[in-house]
Amino acid sequence: SCVHPDRPEPLDLHLGMFLPTLLNQATPEQMERFFTPAWNLRIIGTYAQTEMGHGTHLRGLETTATFDPSTQEFVLHSPTISSIKWWPGGLGKTSNHAIVLAQLHTQGRCHGLHAFIVPIRDMDTHVPLPGVVVGDIGPKFGFSEVDNGFLKLEHVRIPLDNMLMKFAKVEPDGTYVKPPSAKLTYGMVFIRSMIVGQSALALAKSCTIAIRYSAVRHQSELRPGEPEPQILNYQTQQHKLFPVLAAAYAFTFVGQYMKDTYRRISGDIHAGDYSQLPELHALSAGLKAFTTWAANAAIEVCRMSCGGHGYSRSSALPDIYVEFTPTCTYEGENTVMMLQTASRYLVKSYRQASVGQRLQGSVSYLSEAAAQRLRPRPVSGGAAPLSTQDLLSLVHLYQRRAASLVELAAKSIQQELQRGRSQEEAWNHSSIDLVRASDAHCHFVVVKLFVDKLEQVDDAAVKAVLSTLALLYALKGLADNSGDFLQAGLLTVPQATRVSARIKELLEELRPDAVALVDAFDLNDRKLNSVLGRYDGNVYEHLYEWARQSPLNATEVHESFHKYLKPLRSRL
Numbered sequence: 001s002c003v004h005p006d007r008p009e010p011l012d013l014h015l016g017m018f019l020p021t022l023l024n025q026a027t028p029e030q031m032e033r034f035f036t037p038a039w040n041l042r043i044i045g046t047y048a049q050t051e052m053g054h055g056t057h058l059r060g061l062e063t064t065a066t067f068d069p070s071t072q073e074f075v076l077h078s079p080t081i082s083s084i085k086w087w088p089g090g091l092g093k094t095s096n097h098a099i100v101l102a103q104l105h106t107q108g109r110c111h112g113l114h115a116f117i118v119p120i121r122d123m124d125t126h127v128p129l130p131g132v133v134v135g136d137i138g139p140k141f142g143f144s145e146v147d148n149g150f151l152k153l154e155h156v157r158i159p160l161d162n163m164l165m166k167f168a169k170v171e172p173d174g175t176y177v178k179p180p181s182a183k184l185t186y187g188m189v190f191i192r193s194m195i196v197g198q199s200a201l202a203l204a205k206s207c208t209i210a211i212r213y214s215a216v217r218h219q220s221e222l223r224p225g226e227p228e229p230q231i232l233n234y235q236t237q238q239h240k241l242f243p244v245l246a247a248a249y250a251f252t253f254v255g256q257y258m259k260d261t262y263r264r265i266s267g268d269i270h271a272g273d274y275s276q277l278p279e280l281h282a283l284s285a286g287l288k289a290f291t292t293w294a295a296n297a298a299i300e301v302c303r304m305s306c307g308g309h310g311y312s313r314s315s316a317l318p319d320i321y322v323e324f325t326p327t328c329t330y331e332g333e334n335t336v337m338m339l340q341t342a343s344r345y346l347v348k349s350y351r352q353a354s355v356g357q358r359l360q361g362s363v364s365y366l367s368e369a370a371a372q373r374l375r376p377r378p379v380s381g382g383a384a385p386l387s388t389q390d391l392l393s394l395v396h397l398y399q400r401r402a403a404s405l406v407e408l409a410a411k412s413i414q415q416e417l418q419r420g421r422s423q424e425e426a427w428n429h430s431s432i433d434l435v436r437a438s439d440a441h442c443h444f445v446v447v448k449l450f451v452d453k454l455e456q457v458d459d460a461a462v463k464a465v466l467s468t469l470a471l472l473y474a475l476k477g478l479a480d481n482s483g484d485f486l487q488a489g490l491l492t493v494p495q496a497t498r499v500s501a502r503i504k505e506l507l508e509e510l511r512p513d514a515v516a517l518v519d520a521f522d523l524n525d526r527k528l529n530s531v532l533g534r535y536d537g538n539v540y541e542h543l544y545e546w547a548r549q550s551p552l553n554a555t556e557v558h559e560s561f562h563k564y565l566k567p568l569r570s571r572l
């Protein structure tokens, strides 16, 4: 981060997972023994959970930690090739410790996955310790600055006190003491919550680069004989970029909400109140998946909207994409996270609401929907009038779409069961609907939080332009997902036509403020690291300078001429 603040680096896991896991799962004695030296980078750690054979299926992880009461030690072992820890960041060459997730065995019984602090390299020589085989997993799509590594443990012994025991414990005689809640050992909620904000940052950077460049790039003819227009004046360019701009603002507000919610609920958990953990897990899992999938696609829209120069690394857009895209996989693969939110929260809440339970938090609308189902349906049965100007009515439309898709998923499971399928098969044969339900739930949360945020804005001019962005975000989502709304009877074809027309008006309304709206992200040139996105807009001179600096231009005649071309000529 001393070179460039946002590039991935080998210490990311130490800062982003090793330290937070100690904070969440270490006893005071373990904090004293490990946190202080880790804070001073004497201990450098990683978070080693994923194995070659398993990343998603935690219960399938094979690494074992077997307690030996005769020596008061755990024996950590990788029993199979597929059990080798694989992917942890900073593991290959940087870390000298790892928090290893392993199946705990004591007194002949397996108690599931627990966390163990395992020294892996000598603190002074950095040589791997006895029984430790560790290295880098090789070149990747990106993240070339990070030594994602492998770790094979061959009967490595660690003291009893190296098991993180804030929640679960093993007594000296090997007795296992259960944690207050089995869910506390899962972890990952912190980083998933933080990733929502990372999605916003990736969007803000990408649309700042693309919109600034689109304001300085002149191309083609809009009116014959007139000077070439800014490409930002093309409706298609606005249709590509302004919804990304709106999403950048939306996710910024959601990222703040997610951080605040994490802070609030983790505070309750530290105080012994675990009641909100399901909401935190469902929200962080769902919003992590929803925002990273959306941002991942939007970065590519921004890159392609810059034409050929977008493909140059001078634009920074290829690097932003390469560094952002693994967020859809790590910290919980997105499809799996969407399924978690649906199966472990939305369907469960739907069933509770269906028997009259009053729900709280982000699913409270399911109670309202359940009550609605009990009332006689209006004779017309048609879609309610649609306002393409009233944000609150659009929030309600998204709420009803989410309720409709949650009900559709729950009913699909019921139908599969009635066909005689097992529970597991019924869920699997409804998983497309479950993902759609989660997506719609998260989309409603994002739209609602955007509109809620406007209530906190005092400045009338700022509130007006943010309201236009919120309208664009909501209407573009309506247009992109019109099938859901039509299928739920929430939208008619004439209304869909009006939505498209309104979107075009909003694009025109936003054009004068577009550059000011990306400047408002206040991303300086160093942070953007983009020739196309320079604040001064002086692109061409700096693009030429950037190219001149390319290593290939260090000599006028590259050595390849003499080594290959010339000899090749002589043989032809």
Ligand SMILES: CC/C=C\C/C=C\C/C=C\C/C=C\C/C=C\C/C=C/C(=O)SCCNC(=O)CCNC(=O)[C@H](O)C(C)(C)COP(=O)(O)OP(=O)(O)OC[C@H]1O[C@@H](n2cnc3c(N)ncnc32)[C@H](O)[C@@H]1OP(=O)(O)O
Binding pocket: 011, 012, 013, 015, 016, 017, 047, 049, 050, 055, 056, 057, 058, 059, 089, 183, 184, 186, 187, 188, 189, 191, 194, 195, 198, 277, 278, 281, 329, 330, 331, 332, 333, 336, 340, 344
């Ligand atoms: C962004 C950084 C910002 C700040 C940091 C600063 C600087 C550092 C910068 C960057 C550092 C960050 C990242 C660097 C890059 C990469 C790091 C990547 C790391 C990793 O990828 S770590 C490995 C991630 N792996 C996973 O997430 C595994 C996914 N799989 C699972 O979670 C589980 O297998 C799954 C899918 C939940 C299923 O497990 P299981 O079958 O055991 O559970 P059930 O579905 O039966 O559910 C049982 C029960 O438990 C509840 N539950 C499940 N998970 C959780 C949880 N995490 N928290 C709370 N509760 C959970 C579930 O709801 C059920 O409850 P119920 O019984 O229904 O009440």
Ligand SMILES: Cc1cc2nc3c(=O)[nH]c(=O)nc-3n(C[C@H](O)[C@H](O)[C@H](O)COP(=O)(O)OP(=O)(O)OC[C@H]3O[C@@H](n4cnc5c(N)ncnc54)[C@H](O)[C@@H]3O)c2cc1C
Binding pocket: 013, 047, 048, 049, 050, 053, 054, 055, 056, 057, 086, 087, 088, 089, 143, 148, 326, 329, 330, 331, 332, 333, 334, 335, 336, 339
């Ligand atoms: C850049 C990067 C950094 C990483 N850093 C770390 C780290 O520091 N520490 C660490 O422990 N791990 C790390 N990982 C590993 C990461 O956590 C896993 O890759 C991730 O959890 C996905 O697991 P997997 O790779 O086994 O994929 P799989 O789970 O095998 O997924 C493959 C496909 O199967 C599908 N699938 C899997 N299970 C289900 C299901 N139940 N229902 C429906 N579909 C399913 C998925 O949707 C996906 O399409 C990192 C990965 C990357 C790419």
